[in-house]
Amino acid sequence: MKNLKALLAVSVWVFMGEAQADYALNLTEGVTELSRDIYDLHMLIFWICVAIGVLVYGILIYSLVKFRKSKGAVAADFHENTKVEVLWTVIPFLILMAMAIPATKVMLNVYDVSGADMSIKVTGYQWKWRYEYLDDGLDFFSSLDAKSNEARQTNSGINPADVPNYLLEVDHPLVVPTGKKIRFLFTGGDVIHSWWVPDLGWKKDTIPGFITDGWTRIEKPGIYRGQCTELCGRDHGFMPIVIIAKPEAEYKQWVAEQKKALGHAETEPAAPPAAQAPDAHSAPAEAVASAAAVSGEDKSDVMAEGQKVYETHCASCHQANGEGISGLFPAIKGSKVVNGPVSDHISLVVNGKPPLMASFKNILKPEEVAAVITYQRNSFGNNTGDVVHASDVLAHH
Amino acid sequence: MSVTALHDDHHDHGPAKGFMRWVTTTNHKDIGTLYLLTSLVMFMVGGAMALVIRAELFEPGMQFVDPLFFNSMTTLHALIMVFGAVMPAFAGLANWMIPMMIGAPDMALPRLNNWSFWLLPFAAVMLVSTLFMDGGAAAAGWTLYPPLVLQTGAALPFTIFTVHILGVSSILAAINIIVTILNMRAPGMTLMKMPLFVWTWLITAFLLVAIMPVFAGAVTMLLTDKFFGTSFFNAAGGGDPVLYQHLFWFFGHPEVYVLILPSFGIVSQIIPTFSRKTLFGYSSMVYATASIGFLSFIVWAHHQYTVGMPIEGELYFTYATMLIAVPTGVKVFNWLSTMWRGSLTFEAPMLWAIAFVVLFTMGGFTGLMMSISPADLQYHDTYFIVAHFHYVLVSGAVFAIIAGVYYWLPKWTGRMYDEKLAALHFWLTVISVNVCFFPQHFLGLAGMPRRIPDYALQFAEFNAWSSVGAFIFGFSQLILCYIVVRAMKGEGEHATDEVWEGAHEHGLEWQLPSPAPYHTWEHSPHIH
Numbered sequence: 001m002k003n004l005k006a007l008l009a010v011s012v013w014v015f016m017g018e019a020q021a022d023y024a025l026n027l028t029e030g031v032t033e034l035s036r037d038i039y040d041l042h043m044l045i046f047w048i049c050v051a052i053g054v055l056v057y058g059i060l061i062y063s064l065v066k067f068r069k070s071k072g073a074v075a076a077d078f079h080e081n082t083k084v085e086v087l088w089t090v091i092p093f094l095i096l097m098a099m100a101i102p103a104t105k106v107m108l109n110v111y112d113v114s115g116a117d118m119s120i121k122v123t124g125y126q127w128k129w130r131y132e133y134l135d136d137g138l139d140f141f142s143s144l145d146a147k148s149n150e151a152r153q154t155n156s157g158i159n160p161a162d163v164p165n166y167l168l169e170v171d172h173p174l175v176v177p178t179g180k181k182i183r184f185l186f187t188g189g190d191v192i193h194s195w196w197v198p199d200l201g202w203k204k205d206t207i208p209g210f211i212t213d214g215w216t217r218i219e220k221p222g223i224y225r226g227q228c229t230e231l232c233g234r235d236h237g238f239m240p241i242v243i244i245a246k247p248e249a250e251y252k253q254w255v256a257e258q259k260k261a262l263g264h265a266e267t268e269p270a271a272p273p274a275a276q277a278p279d280a281h282s283a284p285a286e287a288v289a290s291a292a293a294v295s296g297e298d299k300s301d302v303m304a305e306g307q308k309v310y311e312t313h314c315a316s317c318h319q320a321n322g323e324g325i326s327g328l329f330p331a332i333k334g335s336k337v338v339n340g341p342v343s344d345h346i347s348l349v350v351n352g353k354p355p356l357m358a359s360f361k362n363i364l365k366p367e368e369v370a371a372v373i374t375y376q377r378n379s380f381g382n383n384t385g386d387v388v389h390a391s392d393v394l395a396h397h
Numbered sequence: 398m399s400v401t402a403l404h405d406d407h408h409d410h411g412p413a414k415g416f417m418r419w420v421t422t423t424n425h426k427d428i429g430t431l432y433l434l435t436s437l438v439m440f441m442v443g444g445a446m447a448l449v450i451r452a453e454l455f456e457p458g459m460q461f462v463d464p465l466f467f468n469s470m471t472t473l474h475a476l477i478m479v480f481g482a483v484m485p486a487f488a489g490l491a492n493w494m495i496p497m498m499i500g501a502p503d504m505a506l507p508r509l510n511n512w513s514f515w516l517l518p519f520a521a522v523m524l525v526s527t528l529f530m531d532g533g534a535a536a537a538g539w540t541l542y543p544p545l546v547l548q549t550g551a552a553l554p555f556t557i558f559t560v561h562i563l564g565v566s567s568i569l570a571a572i573n574i575i576v577t578i579l580n581m582r583a584p585g586m587t588l589m590k591m592p593l594f595v596w597t598w599l600i601t602a603f604l605l606v607a608i609m610p611v612f613a614g615a616v617t618m619l620l621t622d623k624f625f626g627t628s629f630f631n632a633a634g635g636g637d638p639v640l641y642q643h644l645f646w647f648f649g650h651p652e653v654y655v656l657i658l659p660s661f662g663i664v665s666q667i668i669p670t671f672s673r674k675t676l677f678g679y680s681s682m683v684y685a686t687a688s689i690g691f692l693s694f695i696v697w698a699h700h701q702y703t704v705g706m707p708i709e710g711e712l713y714f715t716y717a718t719m720l721i722a723v724p725t726g727v728k729v730f731n732w733l734s735t736m737w738r739g740s741l742t743f744e745a746p747m748l749w750a751i752a753f754v755v756l757f758t759m760g761g762f763t764g765l766m767m768s769i770s771p772a773d774l775q776y777h778d779t780y781f782i783v784a785h786f787h788y789v790l791v792s793g794a795v796f797a798i799i800a801g802v803y804y805w806l807p808k809w810t811g812r813m814y815d816e817k818l819a820a821l822h823f824w825l826t827v828i829s830v831n832v833c834f835f836p837q838h839f840l841g842l843a844g845m846p847r848r849i850p851d852y853a854l855q856f857a858e859f860n861a862w863s864s865v866g867a868f869i870f871g872f873s874q875l876i877l878c879y880i881v882v883r884a885m886k887g888e889g890e891h892a893t894d895e896v897w898e899g900a901h902e903h904g905l906e907w908q909l910p911s912p913a914p915y916h917t918w919e920h921s922p923h924i925h
Contacts, residue, residue, distance in 0.1 A: 234536075
């Protein structure tokens with residue numbers, strides 16, 4: 001009995017909670033047509049469940065009170081009633097049929113990616129996202145911001161409450177225009193991830209070797225946050241998604257700024273030919289700018305660049321100290337590959353080792369690969385003295 | 398003559414003495430006891446892992462464990478609870494009760510029975526030992542999805558081998574149960590007179606025989622992908638990672654009914670006894686169970702609404718899944734009607750059975766919500782689904798098992814449990830289970846993904862509640878251990894043969910002495 005009362009109390013609390021908008025007890029209505037339709041479906045089926053629940057729990061509570069032996073209840077002798085049994089089979093069936101109609105309509109709309117104004121390709125990596133704007137030519141990685149990353153280390157001593165948007169902030173957010181139909185293409189770079197921003201109303205798995213899609217048309221400018229929702233390894237909990245939706249004019253301006261920064265990098269006199277590599281990413285622009293310095297053949301510059309690349313792309317598995325994780329991620333320190341022939345090392349980084357390690361051919365530019373290999377071969381106690389050049393890397397492409 | 402003499406000789410044998418009794422036993426009651434005790438131990442081991450998870454999630458920030466170890470905990474917690482706790486508990490109850498309920502002297506294949514049990518502890522030990530291997534235990538979730546699971550270290554082949562052994566054990570137990578039920582019923586015990594627990598186990602056993610080989614095949618394909626250069630699940634070699642998900646859930650969805658159908662059976666035994674009425678709608682209960690069993694095979698991809706199936710597939714699986722609500726509803730309505738105009742008393746088994754009906758129905762509602770595929774695009778892989786499956790598996794399957802233990806413990810041991818202590822156990826558990834899992838509905842709807850070791854600040858309060866509930870829940874189960882051990886040691890009041898008032902009308906087992914002798918129904922009872 002007590003637990004029933006408690007349950008009722010909690011349900012009342014749920015409904016009251018709904019009135020308080022900022023206290024998150026319920027699904028978000030979101031900012032798109034799809035998210036609102038899905039919210040409506042959610043509330044419809046919720047209220048159907050509540051109605052059935054009131055009936056079922058009502059009858060149960062009535063029985064528990066009324067038919068107690070201690071109150072002198074004597075058992076009746078009946079054990080079937082065809083009419084009632086048919087009714088409680090048919091009525092739920094009809095309710096479900098009624099639910100299936102709106103559900104089908106919404107699902108058909110979710111799947112209708114036709115007539116998109118622009119397309120963005122999203123690739124899930126351990127543990128970051130890559131966004132490629134197929135129409136505007138932008139291409140960058142988005143990972144957990146430095147403050148959250150520092151605070152989330154075991155016993156970091158940093159109070160998460162002191163970190164703005166703890167675990168829901170990234171270094172390079174996805175900027176999109178409002179009012180445009182955006183088609184997303186999803187794929188995975190290593191394992192399966194899932195891209196979810198609740199305000200858009202859906203999530204989609206990113207599957208290596210396959211492309212899935214989805215669409216949105218964001219109606220309100222704002223910042224919308226989400227997370228990876230398919231277990232993808234050690235740092236699954238640490239690859240958030242941040243979307244900044246801007247009116248079209250502001251979005252265009254943002255694109256222009258990004259391109260300008262990129263253009264600067266490409267007109268640097270020392271820029272190597274590889275800067276035009278087909279999949280070279282353009283933002284963060286500063287990475288491109290510093291990559292240009294690699295061709296200077298100054299080993300300390302190369303090492304600095306290599307360290308930067310290592311920390312962004314390698315350290316999540318092989319660890320910042322180069323010692324890896326025993327049994328899972330090999331150590332760079334004292335590694336046979338790193339201390340062996342250069343070409344084997346380059347080949348491993350360029351081609352990857354599916355499904356354990358992504359191919360970096362399309363993730364890093366050749367000079368970045370060269371820098372990080374140089375760094376690995378001359379750090380963590382490795383001391384080969386080798387300096388690798390972008391041209392060595394290109395030979396493996 | 399000599400045959401008769403030998404037979405009589407055999408009659409006087411009690412169980413053998415000492416440790417070897419348990420190693421070599423072919424007695425269904427001994428094996429039932431072994432299964433149940435193993436299950437209790439694994440329930441505690443899996444529970445301890447859950448408490449590691451809830452301790453880490455008590456507040457934001459990483460305090461205790463590495464994220465990778467956290468993932469191993471969620472993976473092993475699920476595997477151990479499913480394969481080490483709930484399934485063996487049902488096998489234990491089946492061993493003890495099915496022969497007694499159908500008037501058979503033992504299981505049909507007693508030596509096979511011994512083997513199917515003894516595979517289990519070795520598999521369990523091997524699974525737990527993977528924690529100490531290079532690279533740690535599997536950390537890709539109990540679903541073992543590739544490509545992620547292929548990143549497991551030395552533990553991978555051992556985890557897969559564990560699955561194989563557990564699969565063999567389950568298949569053997571299931572075959573034994575089918576053969577026993579179909580061949581060993583006392584004269585007059587027609588199929589449609591069998592107790593519901595026997596019926597639900599018969600259907601469950603068929604499910605097990607059908608699905609375990611699929612699971613074993615799928616994990617074997619993982620093994621060859623990892624070590625023998627095949628590309629079943631590797632797109633670069635022409636394979637498809639999603640193929641694994643289809644294979645897994647073709648096993649996995651019937652598997653979740655393996656975990657719940659025997660619960661339906663137990664509750665269908667208990668509610669009539671304490672309502673002092675016959676079960677309402679017996680035949681519709683049987684048909685509903687059979688339909689749920691059938692439907693379980695054709696709805697698997699509702700676990701994969703987000704993988705990008707063709708729209709036709711998405712809609713088909715939506716409609717098929719929604720249908721499951723119909724037979725499940727029938728069951729709940731039948732239980733309610735059984736209580737209606739009954740004469741109810743609230744001994745421990747009934748308390749647990751009522752809590753089962755209430756809380757399982759809650760899990761049913763969230764299940765119905767998730768069948769609506771567009772809405773599931775939001776719910777999928779969030780704490781909403783964590784709440785859902787813990788409502789159906791903890792306050793569903795586990796509650797039913799505990800109900801069954803309280804119901805039959807006096808018959809097994811000849812001793813009554815302490816009703817006050819049992820009531821304390823019940824109320825602590827039923828309140829804490831809700832404190833633990835109810836807030837998880839809110840967490841999921843508010844956007845918290847499952848299987849994350851740390852979370853954003855807006856999820857802090859409900860996670861703290863959930864952790865407090867989990868710890869109270871976990872430690873409350875020590876009361877259950879105490880009650881069981883006490884009865885096994887022969888302490889407490891003597892139970893009558895009937896145990897529960899009027900129980901002799903509710904099954905053959907209540908016509909036997911308490912405790913049930915080592916050999917029962919050597920002469921078949923006559924069923925009217």
